[in-house]
Structures are given as structure tokens and as C-alpha cells.
Amino acid sequence: MNRPDRDLLTSSHWGTYSVDVVDGQVTGLRNFEHDPDPSPIGHGIVDVLEGPTRITAPMVRKSWLEGGPGTAGQKRGLEEFVEVSWQDVNKLVAAELNRVRQQHGNNAIYAGSYGWASAGRFHHAQSQLKRFLNCIGGFTSSKNTYSFAAAEVVVPHVLGTFRGFLDTTTSWESIATDCELLVAFGGIPLKNGQISQGGLGAHVQMAGLHAAKMAKVQFVNISPLKSDLIDDADAQWLALRPSTDAALMLSLAYEILDQNLHDQSFLDHYTVGFDRFAAYLTGETDGIPKSAEWAARICDLPASEIQTLARRMATHRTMISVAWALTRQDHGEQPFWAAINLAAMLGQMGLPGTGISFGYSAMNNVGLNRYEIDYASFPQGQNPVEDFIPVARLTDMLENPGGTFTYDGVSYTYPDIRLVWWAGGNPFHHHQDLNRLRRAWARPETIIANEWCWNALAKHADIVLPCTTTLERPDIAMSPKDPYIVSMDAAIEPVGQARDDYDIFSGIAAEMGVDRAFTEGRSTESWLRWLWDVSRQQAAKADVSLPDWETFQRQGWVKLPTPEEPTIMMEAFRADPQANPLRTPSGKIELFSQTVHDFAYDDCPGHPVWLEPAEWLGGASTDEFHLISNQPRNKLHSQLDHGPVSCADRPKGVEPVTMHPADAAMLNLAEGEVLRLSNERGTCVAELRTSKDIRRGVIQIATGAWFKPVGEACQNGNPNVLTLDKGTSQLAQGPVAHSCLVRIARQ
Numbered sequence: 001m002n003r004p005d006r007d008l009l010t011s012s013h014w015g016t017y018s019v020d021v022v023d024g025q026v027t028g029l030r031n032f033e034h035d036p037d038p039s040p041i042g043h044g045i046v047d048v049l050e051g052p053t054r055i056t057a058p059m060v061r062k063s064w065l066e067g068g069p070g071t072a073g074q075k076r077g078l079e080e081f082v083e084v085s086w087q088d089v090n091k092l093v094a095a096e097l098n099r100v101r102q103q104h105g106n107n108a109i110y111a112g113s114y115g116w117a118s119a120g121r122f123h124h125a126q127s128q129l130k131r132f133l134n135c136i137g138g139f140t141s142s143k144n145t146y147s148f149a150a151a152e153v154v155v156p157h158v159l160g161t162f163r164g165f166l167d168t169t170t171s172w173e174s175i176a177t178d179c180e181l182l183v184a185f186g187g188i189p190l191k192n193g194q195i196s197q198g199g200l201g202a203h204v205q206m207a208g209l210h211a212a213k214m215a216k217v218q219f220v221n222i223s224p225l226k227s228d229l230i231d232d233a234d235a236q237w238l239a240l241r242p243s244t245d246a247a248l249m250l251s252l253a254y255e256i257l258d259q260n261l262h263d264q265s266f267l268d269h270y271t272v273g274f275d276r277f278a279a280y281l282t283g284e285t286d287g288i289p290k291s292a293e294w295a296a297r298i299c300d301l302p303a304s305e306i307q308t309l310a311r312r313m314a315t316h317r318t319m320i321s322v323a324w325a326l327t328r329q330d331h332g333e334q335p336f337w338a339a340i341n342l343a344a345m346l347g348q349m350g351l352p353g354t355g356i357s358f359g360y361s362a363m364n365n366v367g368l369n370r371y372e373i374d375y376a377s378f379p380q381g382q383n384p385v386e387d388f389i390p391v392a393r394l395t396d397m398l399e400n401p402g403g404t405f406t407y408d409g410v411s412y413t414y415p416d417i418r419l420v421w422w423a424g425g426n427p428f429h430h431h432q433d434l435n436r437l438r439r440a441w442a443r444p445e446t447i448i449a450n451e452w453c454w455n456a457l458a459k460h461a462d463i464v465l466p467c468t469t470t471l472e473r474p475d476i477a478m479s480p481k482d483p484y485i486v487s488m489d490a491a492i493e494p495v496g497q498a499r500d501d502y503d504i505f506s507g508i509a510a511e512m513g514v515d516r517a518f519t520e521g522r523s524t525e526s527w528l529r530w531l532w533d534v535s536r537q538q539a540a541k542a543d544v545s546l547p548d549w550e551t552f553q554r555q556g557w558v559k560l561p562t563p564e565e566p567t568i569m570m571e572a573f574r575a576d577p578q579a580n581p582l583r584t585p586s587g588k589i590e591l592f593s594q595t596v597h598d599f600a601y602d603d604c605p606g607h608p609v610w611l612e613p614a615e616w617l618g619g620a621s622t623d624e625f626h627l628i629s630n631q632p633r634n635k636l637h638s639q640l641d642h643g644p645v646s647c648a649d650r651p652k653g654v655e656p657v658t659m660h661p662a663d664a665a666m667l668n669l670a671e672g673e674v675l676r677l678s679n680e681r682g683t684c685v686a687e688l689r690t691s692k693d694i695r696r697g698v699i700q701i702a703t704g705a706w707f708k709p710v711g712e713a714c715q716n717g718n719p720n721v722l723t724l725d726k727g728t729s730q731l732a733q734g735p736v737a738h739s740c741l742v743r744i745a746r747q
């Protein structure tokens with residue numbers, strides 16, 4: 001292993017670190033010296049690299065090894081594994097792939113493989129898996145994300161693109177200089193901003209928020225959780241009922257319209273469909289004015305506070321921020337669409353520091369002023385299989401081969417999946433109603449997983465291929481969402497028989513006769529050099545100069561310059577909507593979409609509306625609480641849940657559940673007790689923590705605990721045994737984890 005003459009470096013989704021190695025073992029990580037607010041999460045990997053949860057050899061479930069595909073079924077998650085050689089496992093996997101392809105077709109292979117395995121540009125597990133499968137005829141894929149699927153589908157109908165504006169969110173610099181009032185639906189949770197897709201060098205969300213506060217920007221935190229905005233922001237806290245954000249937005253729009261505070265000139269020049277939307281607001285179409293009094297009954301907020309906020313928003317330079325979590329509720333399309341319409345009525349979209357933003361501190365890169373360069377990535381090739389599912393409809397697909405589903409105006413058919421291959425993610429974290437998923441997971445004949453530790457995915461697989469971590473392979477952290485580019489060094493040799501994903505797929509490709517198509521004859525180092533050379537050319541197109549490969553390796557990292565002007569979302573469209581039209585049918589903001597209207601969905605009409613959620617406090621029994629299962633502060637999703645940083649927060653071995661002290665007193669519960677949270681879908685256990693910073697009637701558990709089922713109960717406290725598995729609507733079919741009711745009892 002070649003050692004650079006400098007500190008060893010690694011980069012991850014939660015930051016960049018120097019790596020200390022003694023006698024071939026990682027002894028510690030040191031925070032990157034240029035990071036003003038480093039995350040502790042990355043340090044959690046050190047103690048588990050070679051711990052008891054590490055998978056060090058290829059493993060096959062005993063009954064599958066003895067009886068072949070289709071013999072494991074409900075034994076997944078319960079039965080022991082048998083160690084085999086790489087030579088043997090390559091033959092087993094190749095033979096099984098050929099059997100499925102020949103007997104059922106390539107669409108019987110599902111490789112959604114949703115996850116965040118590595119910040120590296122080359123060793124990106126999903127890219128490696130999809131390239132390999134495309135070399136043998138393709139696979140059934142997935143669309144959209146668990147993060148914000150509803151927005152990914154509905155916002156393009158309104159603004160022409162979602163990700164395009166997500167990546168050009170107005171920067172914090174512009175907030176500090178030009179914003180007066182920042183209204184944060186879902187807050188600005190700095191814990192989420194610890195991470196960024198593809199790696200990061202310096203955390204900026206804390207500094208951006210503090211700079212805005214120093215500039216006397218006023219904040220409003222609209223969330224059941226006061227902690228969704230730090231105390232330093234001195235924010236007004238409006239603790240609405242969960243899953244009622246759209247109703248509040250609609251009432252704000254009504255009050256602005258009713259008081260004639262809307263910007264009619266902006267609406268005339270930059271939008272279409274306001275008349276249809278206004279008719280709904282005033283009650284002309286359904287007889288129900290969406291007034292503050294109307295919303296007060298739904299949201300359980302004082303009508304006077306809603307009216308006051310409407311006036312403040314209309315008389316100040318206002319930025320509306322909508323957290324990604326708002327999409328993860330029943331009818332999750334509605335809050336984002338309603339927020340866009342509300343911002344359009346204020347008439348400030350495209351101006352400095354104002355308008356709308358999609359989730360400050362959802363990740364570190366949101367609001368980060370940066371060049372966005374189209375760096376090279378590992379080519380995946382073309383997938384000839386047209387079958388796909390919305391990512392959150394995994395269980396539906398496994399349960400209903402040949403069944404139909406609707407998505408974005410079209411009806412599709414679920415394929416008959418015989419083989420599932422997951423690399424770089426954990427469906428037993430992301431998905432909802434895990435007991436239902438576990439039953440459906442028994443249906444495929446074979447499950448293959450590339451994994452480095454014995455999490456629930458590995459335990460519920462038939463064939464486990466042990467992969468390396470980022471500390472055991474060279475790579476490049478080169479995200480277009482971050483100005484830092486980092487050389488990721490192979491700090492240690494692979495643990496046990498672990499192989500990186502490229503070597504894993506190269507071995508199977510050779511067994512199947514497609515190794516040349518997969519590797520193109522390139523080694524890992526030659527691929528890394530190719531990625532760097534092409535990326536240098538791409539950077540040059542943006543007038544950004546990157547050093548040659550040798551210089552980059554000597555330096556270890558590069559920081560791109562900061563653009564001279566702050567980013568202002570939709571600035572070009574506002575300046576000249578004819579020259580810079582949106583990619584909508586009208587070229588304008590579609591407050592009413594004829595396209596969506598013509599889909600004739602009763603759960604997602606042609607403009608934003610209030611639709612009652614399947615589960616919410618407005619329809620709850622007296623003994624039910626609303627569960628919020630938000631992102632953890634001590635891990636990314638379920639990654640490193642077994643590490644010391646995550647474990648330090650749960651001395652009793654279960655996730656903490658936060659409840660208002662008055663609710664705890666009402667139930668005669670004491671701080672530190674272990675509780676059972678239950679509904680018809682399952683049970684999980686959690687340790688009680690009380691706080692006045694949560695709305696009464698609401699409880700909160702972070703996601704990410706490794707699923708440990710005993711019967712229908714998770715013994716580690718994974719809240720996704722409780723969450724509802726249904727689509728947000730027929731339009732997007734996104735997840736609705738935040739619309740969830742539970743009952744509470746002592747363990």
C-alpha cells in the first residue's frame with residue numbers, strides 16, 4: 001500500500017478527517033483543520049472497524065446453501081450463516097443470476113439499493129451495482145428518494161424542476177444581507193446539516209444561521225419541536241399539530257389575499273392559475289373559506305397568531321423555508337406546493353434573501369454558495385429494463401407481482417421479483433412498517449447484500465458479500481455540492497477477506513464472461529485517474545482550475561474558490577421570464593396545474609389543498625400520541641448505529657423517546673423508564689426523556705436504530721415498526737412516516 005508523504009485523509013458524508021494508524025490499525029480520526037463546526041459522527045467508525053459486528057468473509061445462509069434459491073423464506077433473520085470462499089460465492093451468485101435471467105427475465109432482478117454507502121466518487125456502491133447489472137441485461141430500478149419523493153414529483157409541475165432549485169437555494173450570505181423574516185416550516189435542524197451527499201469539507205449551517213441572527217433577521221419556527229431551531233435564533237415557536245402544515249399555509253395565503261396584501265403584479269407576470277387557487281382559498285369552490293379561524297381548528301393554533309404572521313410576512317422581506325420532512329407525511333405534495341403559492345403571493349421570489357427555499361440545514365450544502373461543477377462519475381451504462389417502482393413502494397411490489405400502481409399520471413405494473421440485490425443501503429432503516437416489509441421480504445427466492453457489518457439487511461439476506469469501508473480503499477470525495485475535494489486514502493488493508501465493491505463485481509463479472517465490459521481493463525487507480533482527468537476538464541469549463549493528479553495526491557485536498565456573488569434562487573427567471581422561462585407548460589409558476597388536474601386524482605388535485613391525513617391528532621383517540629420519527633443527531637440514517645458515538649446516547653440499549661413532562665405526568669411515567677410504543681403495525685421499546693420543547697400530544701424518536709425484531713417488537717427502538725406504509729398520493733407515492741399514531745405503556 002503506497003503511503004503519501006502527508007497526513008492520511010478520509011472523507012465521509014459527515015465530514016473530512018485525518019486518520020491515525022499504528023501497526024496497521026486505525027487508532028483515531030482528527031477533525032479537518034478547516035472545518036469550523038466538525039461533526040462527531042465520523043469518529044464512531046474507529047471502534048467497530050474490526051469489532052464483533054464486522055463481516056470478514058463471504059457468508060451464505062445455511063438452508064439456501066443446502067437447498068438453493070427459494071428455501072430460506074421466513075428463516076431470513078433467524079438462521080445461521082456458513083462461510084464460503086470468494087471463488088465459491090462468485091460461482092453461486094453467477095449461477096443464480098443466470099437462472100433468474102433465463103427463467104424469468106432481467107426485470108425479475110430488483111436493485112433499488114437505496115442508501116449512502118460512501119462519499120467516494122468511484123467506490124459508490126449503487127453505481128458499481130447498477131453498472132454490473134447493466135452489463136448482464138439490466139434490472140428493475142427505483143425512482144425518487146425517501147427524503148422528499150413528494151416534492152420530486154409535484155414541484156416540477158409547479159416550477160419546472162425540483163432538484164435544479166434545490167441545488168441553487170438562495171445562499172446564507174444573501175439571507176444575512178437582504179432578509180428580514182425567515183419563516184421555517186419544519187424548522188432549521190442543525191443536526192441534519194452535519195451531513196452532505198458525496199462528502200464535505202467545512203460545515204457552514206451554524207455560521208450561516210448565526211450570521212443571519214447577527215444581521216437581525218427574525219425567525220419563526222413552525223414545528224411541533226422547538227429544537228428544530230436552536231435557541232440562539234431567538235425564534236417565535238408555533239407548535240402546530242403534526243401533518244397540518246398545508247392547512248396553515250393555505251390560511252396564511254387566505255389572510256394575505258383577504259387583506260389585499262398580495263402582489264398582484266408578480267402574480268400577473270410570473271404565474272398562471274391564481275384565479276383557480278384563489279377561488280379555493282375564499283371558499284368559492286367548496287363553500288369553506290380557508291381563514292385563520294378555519295386553520296386554527298385544524299392546526300390547534302390561535303387564529304390571532306396566524307393573522308399576525310400573515311401580516312408580518314407580507315410587510316417584511318420574507319424567506320419561506322420548507323423542511324424536507326414536510327413531504328414525508330400523508331399528502332406530502334401539498335405543503336411544498338402550498339408554500340410555493342404562498343411565496344408567489346408575497347411577490348418576492350427571485351429577489352435577494354427572500355422567496356422560498358427547500359430546507360436550510362437539511363444537508364450542509366443547502367444555502368452553501370458554491371460553484372456546481374458536473375464532475376465525472378463511474379459510468380453505469382444503460383439499463384434496458386423499463387420496469388421501476390417509486391422507491392417507497394418496495395413492500396407493495398414484493399407483495400403484489402402483476403398488480404398495478406399509479407405514478408405521475410401513468411398506470412404501471414409491478415414486476416415479479418425473484419432476486420433482490422442491495423449494496424450500500426439498509427431497507428430495514430428507510431422503509432416504513434418493517435414487520436410488513438419483513439413478511440414481504442420472504443417472497444423473493446434470493447437476497448444478496450454487499451455489507452460490512454451485521455445489520456438487519458445482512459441478517460435478512462441469503463448471500464452476504466463482505467465489502468470494505470472507506471478507510472480500506474482509495475477514492476476521491478468530489479461532490480458538486482461542496483467546494484472541497486479530498487483524496488481518500490486507503491489507511492489500512494481490508495479487514496479479513498473484505499473486498500471493495502469494484503473487486504466484488506469484477507470477480508462475478510469474470511465468472512459470467514462480462515469482466516471486460518465491466519472493468520474496461522482498468523484498475524482502481526486507472527479509474528480514479530480517469531475520473532480526475534475528466535473532472536478537471538469539466539471544472540475548466542466553469543473557469544475553475546484543478547491541479548494535476550500527482551499534485552492533488554501530494555496536497556491531499558483542494559478547495560474551490562467561492563463565487564463572488566451570492567446565489568439567489570430564480571433570479572434569472574425574475575429578471576426576464578421570457579428569456580429564462582421555467583420548464584413548465586406555461587413557462588411560468590403554475591399555481592394551478594392543468595396537467596395535474598387532468599390526472600383526476602382525488603388525493604392530489606390541480607392546486608394545493610388541505611386533505612385530512614390518514615393518522616393525525618385531529619382524528620386520534622384520547623390515548624393516542626402522534627409519533628415524529630425524525631433524523632438522528634448521532635448517526636447518518638442507520639450508519640454507525642453500533643458505534644460509540646451513537647451508543648453513548650442510549651445507556652439502556654434502546655433509543656430515547658421524548659415526551660412533554662405534562663403528558664408523562666398524566667400517564668404516571670418517570671424519566672428513564674423503558675416504554676412500549678404500539679399500534680396495529682407493531683411495537684418498539686424506548687427510554688423516556690421529558691422536555692418542554694415538544695408539543696403536548698406528540699412524542700419523538702429518531703430513526704436509525706438497527707432493527708432487532710422479537711416477534712412484532714423491535715428491541716432496539718426502531719420507530720419504523722410503527723410508521724404507516726402508504727403512498728403520499730397517487731401522484732408521487734412517497735413515504736408518509738410522519739403521519740403516525742401510537743399508544744404508550746410501560747415495558
